[in-house]
Amino acid sequence: MTTTHDLGQPVMTSLAVADPGGLIQSVDWVAVAPPLIAALAALAVLVADLFLPEARKRLLGWLSAAGLLAALAMLLPLLGGTRSTFCFTSGGCSYTADHFALAFQLLALGGALLTVLLSLHTVDAEKLPGGEYWFLLLSSACGAALLPAARDLATLVIALEVATLPAFALVALRRDGRGAESALKFFLSSVTATAVMLLGVSFVYAAAGTIQLQGIAEGLAHAPAQLKPLAEAGAVLTLVGFAFKTAAVPFHFWVPDTYVGAPLPVAGYLSVVGKAAGLSGLALVTTVAFRPYGHTWGLVLAVLAALTMTVGNAAALRQRAGTPHGAVRLLAWSSVGQAGYLLVPLAAAGYAGSADPLGATVAYALIYGLVNLGAFGVVALVGGSGRLEEFRGLASRNRWAAFALAFFLLCLAGLPPGVVGLFGKVVVFRAAVDAGLGWLAVVMAVNVVIALAYYLKWTALLFAPAAGPAAAPRRAPAPLSAALGLAACGAVVLSVAPQLVLQVVSGSLF
Amino acid sequence: MNAVLIALLVLPLLGAALMLAPIGDKRALRLGTTVTGGTLLLAVALAAGFDHGEPGRMQAVTDVSWIPALDVRLHLGVDGISLPLLVLTALLTFLCAVYSVKKLPEGPGGRAFTGLLLLLETGMLATFAVLDLVLFFLAFEIVLIPMYFLISRWGSGKKVAAANRFILYTLLGSAVMLLGFLLIGVQAGTFDMVKLADAHGAGLSHTTQLIAALAILVGLAVKAPAWPLHSWLPDAHTAAPTAGSVLLAGVMLKMGTYGLVRVLLPIVPDGTATYAPYLGAFAAVGIVYGSLACLALARTGAGGDLKRLIAYSSVGHMGFVLLGIASLTPTGVNGALFANIAHGLITGLLFFVVGAVKDRYGTADLDTLAGATGAALYGRAPRIGALLAFAAVASLGLPGLAGFWGELLAMYGAFDPAAGLSRPAFVTYLVLAGLGTLLTAAYLLVVVRRVCMGDPKQPAPVAELPDLRGYEAASWTPLAALTLVAGLWPALLLALSDPAVKHLLGSG
Incomplete structure (x- = not known):
C-alpha cells in the first residue's frame, strides 16, 4: 500500500492518518466469491477428512460438489456488470470480474463440478485417498477460477501455479508405476515452463516498470529503445510458458502419457480446466499486456495454432483400434488438436488489434469443455483396458452411453x-x-x-455389430450417469439454442 | 399455411424420436407408415393450399431469428421449385414405409429402421424447405447419418465399404460446400437465401463469387452426382436395401441439383456463368459415360448387377439435369427440374421392381437371372415384367411418359444457351446428349429383352416366382400413375416451376 510521506511532519503524526478508513482496503467479497468459495470448500474438505470415519468418506465428494455448486451460484450476482477489487490507489485493480472472467470461471467451476460427479465412482473403484483427492481438485479449480480475473502478472502466475501444482499430485494419486511416471513427466515439463515464464515476467517487469497488465501495455508502448529487446524477449518467454500450459505444439509432448497415467476424470479435468486456465492467461497477457506487439505475437500464435491442430489431428488419426488406452490417447491427441482451434481467435486478436475476436475462443472453450468432459465420462463408464476396440457395438450393450458418446464426438x-x-x-x-x-x-x-475421419471412425465403431457374445450390461453408477446426463443434456440444449453460448461472441468481454 | 410446413418437418422428427421408446418391431413399422402417411397428407395439404397463381413467390413463410450472433435465421418457405420436391419426398418415403412393413430387409430390426427412415425424411424435407444457407447445410448433413446406417446395417454385399465410401465422398463434398457458404455469408453479411437471391450477386466481388461458386459446385456435384465425382453411387446403390436405393435415387440425388438451382444460380451468378460451360461438359460426358457403362453391364457374360446398372443410368439421367442447369436458360432449368421429378418417380419405381426381383431370385446378377434365353418375366410373373418394361421405357424417354419432357427441355436449353455462353460448345454437348439418349434406349431395351422376355420353360434359378403382391402393387402403382400423369400433362409441373425459375434467374 502506498502511504504519502510528509517530510515536514513529526514521526508520530505520520502514523496517524487523517482518514484511517482509506488505508484499509475494502474488498468486494461478492466479486471474489466464486474462487473464494472453492478455496473454502477445499479447506473444509481437508478438515472434514480428519474427523470423518472411513465409512463416510463418500460424503466428502458430495461436499465438494456442493461447494462448487455454491461457487457457481455466486457467478449469478456478477452478471450485472464489471466489478473490480484489490485496487491500487494509483489506479488499476488486481482482480476484475468482467464477462471474460465470468465465462472462464463458469468453465473452470462447471468443469470441476462435472469432474467431481465423474470422480465419485472412480475414487471408490480405484481406492484413491478421498480427502486428498477432493482437496486437490478443489484447490486446482480455485486457481483456475482465480486466473481469468487476475489483472496483474503476480496474481496471474500465482493463480496458474495454484491451478497446476495440485494437478501433479492428482495425476500421481493412482498408485501404480504409470501414475507416478506420468506425474513426473507432467511435473518436470510444467515446472520448466513456469521457470521460463517467470524469467519472462521479470524481463517484462523490468522493461515496463509495472506488473499491472494495463500498465504494461502503456509501459511497453513508451519503453526506451534500449529496453525493447528485453521487453520482446520477456514477452516471448511468457508466451512460451503459457503455451506449455495450453499444450500447444511443440510444448505438447507431455499430454498423451499424462492423460493415460492419470485417473480418467483427472485426465478430462486437465484437458478442459487445465487447458482453459492456460488459455485464459494467454489471452490476458497477449490482448491486454502485450497489445503494442500485436502483430508479432499474432503471427507467432497463428503459426502455433496451425502447428498444434495439424500435429494433434495427425497423431489422433494414427491411433489404432487395438492400442491399449487407445481411447484416452485419441482424446488426448484430439484435445491437442482442439487447442489449436482455440488459439485461432487469439491470433486473430493480435492482427485485429482488439479483443473482439476473443469471444470466439470463449464460446469454443465452453462448448469444447462440456462435450470433452462428456466424452471422458463415457470412456470412464465403459472402463476396461480402454482399447478403442472395446467400444465396438456399445450401442447394443448400453444404448444411451453409445448415443451420448456419439453425440459428444460429433x-x-x-x-x-x-x-x-x-x-x-x-x-x-x-x-x-x-x-x-x-x-x-x-x-x-x-x-x-482430417479430424472428421477419426471421430467418425470411433462413432461408427459404437454402432458396428458386436464382435463377440454381448456381455451382460453393467449397471452404471448413479453419479456417473448423472454427470453424463448433465453433459449430454447441456450439449443437446446448446445444439437447439446455440445462441446461449454464442452470445459471448457478439457481446463485450472486458 | 406456415403451420402446415412446420408440422411437415416436425412430424417425422417426432416419429423418429418416438422410435427411441421400447416398442415392438411390427408396431414400430406400422407406426412409421402412419407417420409418413400423415406427412404425405400434410404435403398434399400444403400443395392444395399453395397459391398456384403466384408460384414464384415464397409461400408458407416462417422467419424467426435462431442464432443472432451468427445471423442465422429459421427461415422456411416453399415456392414452385420446392413444392413438387416436397410432395415427391413425402410420397416416396410413405411408399417405402408401406413396402417395408411387409418386406423388411435383413438387419437389426424394424424399430431402428423406422427411426432412421423418419430421420432421413426430416432431413430431406428440411433441405427443400429451408431458406437459410446454414440451415440448408445442416439439413444436407442430417440425411447422411440415417443413410449411412441404412446401407451399412440393412444392406447386402460389401455394405460397410460402400457406406464408408458414400459418407466419405458426401462429407468431403459438403465440407467444401460449407466453406463456400461461409465465404458468401461473411462477405454479404447474411445467410438468407431469399435476400441473397434477390441481390443476384450484388455485394460479392468477382473473386469471391468464383471461389464460392467453385466450392458450392463441387459439394453439390458430389451429391448430384456429376461425372467424375459419381463413383460412390454405384457401390452405394448396389449395397443399399430397396428402400434406401429408392430414396437415394429418388430424393437424395435431387438435393444436389436443387441446391444448384436454389443456391448457385441466383446467389453467385457471375461465378456460375464462368463455370457453366465446364459443368455442361461434365454433364455431357456423364450422359455418355453412364449409358456406356450400362451397356457394358447389360452385355451377356458381363456379370452386371441390375441395381448397379440402374445406378449408372442415374448418372446419365442426372447428366441431363445438370446440362439443363448449365444452359442457364429458363427452358433448360425448367427441363432440369422436370427431369428431376421424373427421374425420382421412374427410378424409384425401377428400384422397387428390381429390388423385388432381387428378393425373389436372391440375386440381381443379370447373367444368373437371364440364363441362356432370358428371365422370361412376361411369362412367369407377367405383372412384374410389365411394370419393369413400363419403367424402362419411361426411363428411356418415351414420349407420353414423364422421362420425355425433362430431357427434351434440357436439350432444348443447351441448343440455345444463355447469352455469354459459347453456343458451339453447348451444341456439341447437345449432340453428345442426343447420342446418350440413343445409348440409353439401347441398354434399357437389352435389359427388357434379357429380363422380361425369354423361354419360360428353361431351367430357372428359382422354381416358384410369385407375381405382384398386394403391398407391392400398393407401393408401386402411385409411381406408375404419376409417371403417366406427368408425361401426359407436363404443364402441371412446368406451370409451377417456370415463374419461380424466371424469378431466380432474374428475368421475370
Missing part, C-alpha cells in the same frame, strides 16, 4: 447433429477470416476434415 467433430460444435467452429473460422488470416482458415478447414 460435437467435437463439428458435424450435425452436433450443431453446437459446428457453430463453435464457424465462429472461430469467421474470426480468422475477419482478421485477414485466410491461410489459417484454410489450414483449419483442412484439419476439421
Whole structure:
C-alpha cells in the first residue's frame, strides 16, 4: 500500500492518518466469491477428512460438489456488470470480474463440478485417498477460477501455479508405476515452463516498470529503445510458458502419457480446466499486456495454432483400434488438436488489434469443455483396458452411453447433429477470416476434415455389430450417469439454442 | 399455411424420436407408415393450399431469428421449385414405409429402421424447405447419418465399404460446400437465401463469387452426382436395401441439383456463368459415360448387377439435369427440374421392381437371372415384367411418359444457351446428349429383352416366382400413375416451376 510521506511532519503524526478508513482496503467479497468459495470448500474438505470415519468418506465428494455448486451460484450476482477489487490507489485493480472472467470461471467451476460427479465412482473403484483427492481438485479449480480475473502478472502466475501444482499430485494419486511416471513427466515439463515464464515476467517487469497488465501495455508502448529487446524477449518467454500450459505444439509432448497415467476424470479435468486456465492467461497477457506487439505475437500464435491442430489431428488419426488406452490417447491427441482451434481467435486478436475476436475462443472453450468432459465420462463408464476396440457395438450393450458418446464426438467433430460444435467452429473460422488470416482458415478447414475421419471412425465403431457374445450390461453408477446426463443434456440444449453460448461472441468481454 | 410446413418437418422428427421408446418391431413399422402417411397428407395439404397463381413467390413463410450472433435465421418457405420436391419426398418415403412393413430387409430390426427412415425424411424435407444457407447445410448433413446406417446395417454385399465410401465422398463434398457458404455469408453479411437471391450477386466481388461458386459446385456435384465425382453411387446403390436405393435415387440425388438451382444460380451468378460451360461438359460426358457403362453391364457374360446398372443410368439421367442447369436458360432449368421429378418417380419405381426381383431370385446378377434365353418375366410373373418394361421405357424417354419432357427441355436449353455462353460448345454437348439418349434406349431395351422376355420353360434359378403382391402393387402403382400423369400433362409441373425459375434467374 502506498502511504504519502510528509517530510515536514513529526514521526508520530505520520502514523496517524487523517482518514484511517482509506488505508484499509475494502474488498468486494461478492466479486471474489466464486474462487473464494472453492478455496473454502477445499479447506473444509481437508478438515472434514480428519474427523470423518472411513465409512463416510463418500460424503466428502458430495461436499465438494456442493461447494462448487455454491461457487457457481455466486457467478449469478456478477452478471450485472464489471466489478473490480484489490485496487491500487494509483489506479488499476488486481482482480476484475468482467464477462471474460465470468465465462472462464463458469468453465473452470462447471468443469470441476462435472469432474467431481465423474470422480465419485472412480475414487471408490480405484481406492484413491478421498480427502486428498477432493482437496486437490478443489484447490486446482480455485486457481483456475482465480486466473481469468487476475489483472496483474503476480496474481496471474500465482493463480496458474495454484491451478497446476495440485494437478501433479492428482495425476500421481493412482498408485501404480504409470501414475507416478506420468506425474513426473507432467511435473518436470510444467515446472520448466513456469521457470521460463517467470524469467519472462521479470524481463517484462523490468522493461515496463509495472506488473499491472494495463500498465504494461502503456509501459511497453513508451519503453526506451534500449529496453525493447528485453521487453520482446520477456514477452516471448511468457508466451512460451503459457503455451506449455495450453499444450500447444511443440510444448505438447507431455499430454498423451499424462492423460493415460492419470485417473480418467483427472485426465478430462486437465484437458478442459487445465487447458482453459492456460488459455485464459494467454489471452490476458497477449490482448491486454502485450497489445503494442500485436502483430508479432499474432503471427507467432497463428503459426502455433496451425502447428498444434495439424500435429494433434495427425497423431489422433494414427491411433489404432487395438492400442491399449487407445481411447484416452485419441482424446488426448484430439484435445491437442482442439487447442489449436482455440488459439485461432487469439491470433486473430493480435492482427485485429482488439479483443473482439476473443469471444470466439470463449464460446469454443465452453462448448469444447462440456462435450470433452462428456466424452471422458463415457470412456470412464465403459472402463476396461480402454482399447478403442472395446467400444465396438456399445450401442447394443448400453444404448444411451453409445448415443451420448456419439453425440459428444460429433460435437467435437463439428458435424450435425452436433450443431453446437459446428457453430463453435464457424465462429472461430469467421474470426480468422475477419482478421485477414485466410491461410489459417484454410489450414483449419483442412484439419476439421482430417479430424472428421477419426471421430467418425470411433462413432461408427459404437454402432458396428458386436464382435463377440454381448456381455451382460453393467449397471452404471448413479453419479456417473448423472454427470453424463448433465453433459449430454447441456450439449443437446446448446445444439437447439446455440445462441446461449454464442452470445459471448457478439457481446463485450472486458 | 406456415403451420402446415412446420408440422411437415416436425412430424417425422417426432416419429423418429418416438422410435427411441421400447416398442415392438411390427408396431414400430406400422407406426412409421402412419407417420409418413400423415406427412404425405400434410404435403398434399400444403400443395392444395399453395397459391398456384403466384408460384414464384415464397409461400408458407416462417422467419424467426435462431442464432443472432451468427445471423442465422429459421427461415422456411416453399415456392414452385420446392413444392413438387416436397410432395415427391413425402410420397416416396410413405411408399417405402408401406413396402417395408411387409418386406423388411435383413438387419437389426424394424424399430431402428423406422427411426432412421423418419430421420432421413426430416432431413430431406428440411433441405427443400429451408431458406437459410446454414440451415440448408445442416439439413444436407442430417440425411447422411440415417443413410449411412441404412446401407451399412440393412444392406447386402460389401455394405460397410460402400457406406464408408458414400459418407466419405458426401462429407468431403459438403465440407467444401460449407466453406463456400461461409465465404458468401461473411462477405454479404447474411445467410438468407431469399435476400441473397434477390441481390443476384450484388455485394460479392468477382473473386469471391468464383471461389464460392467453385466450392458450392463441387459439394453439390458430389451429391448430384456429376461425372467424375459419381463413383460412390454405384457401390452405394448396389449395397443399399430397396428402400434406401429408392430414396437415394429418388430424393437424395435431387438435393444436389436443387441446391444448384436454389443456391448457385441466383446467389453467385457471375461465378456460375464462368463455370457453366465446364459443368455442361461434365454433364455431357456423364450422359455418355453412364449409358456406356450400362451397356457394358447389360452385355451377356458381363456379370452386371441390375441395381448397379440402374445406378449408372442415374448418372446419365442426372447428366441431363445438370446440362439443363448449365444452359442457364429458363427452358433448360425448367427441363432440369422436370427431369428431376421424373427421374425420382421412374427410378424409384425401377428400384422397387428390381429390388423385388432381387428378393425373389436372391440375386440381381443379370447373367444368373437371364440364363441362356432370358428371365422370361412376361411369362412367369407377367405383372412384374410389365411394370419393369413400363419403367424402362419411361426411363428411356418415351414420349407420353414423364422421362420425355425433362430431357427434351434440357436439350432444348443447351441448343440455345444463355447469352455469354459459347453456343458451339453447348451444341456439341447437345449432340453428345442426343447420342446418350440413343445409348440409353439401347441398354434399357437389352435389359427388357434379357429380363422380361425369354423361354419360360428353361431351367430357372428359382422354381416358384410369385407375381405382384398386394403391398407391392400398393407401393408401386402411385409411381406408375404419376409417371403417366406427368408425361401426359407436363404443364402441371412446368406451370409451377417456370415463374419461380424466371424469378431466380432474374428475368421475370
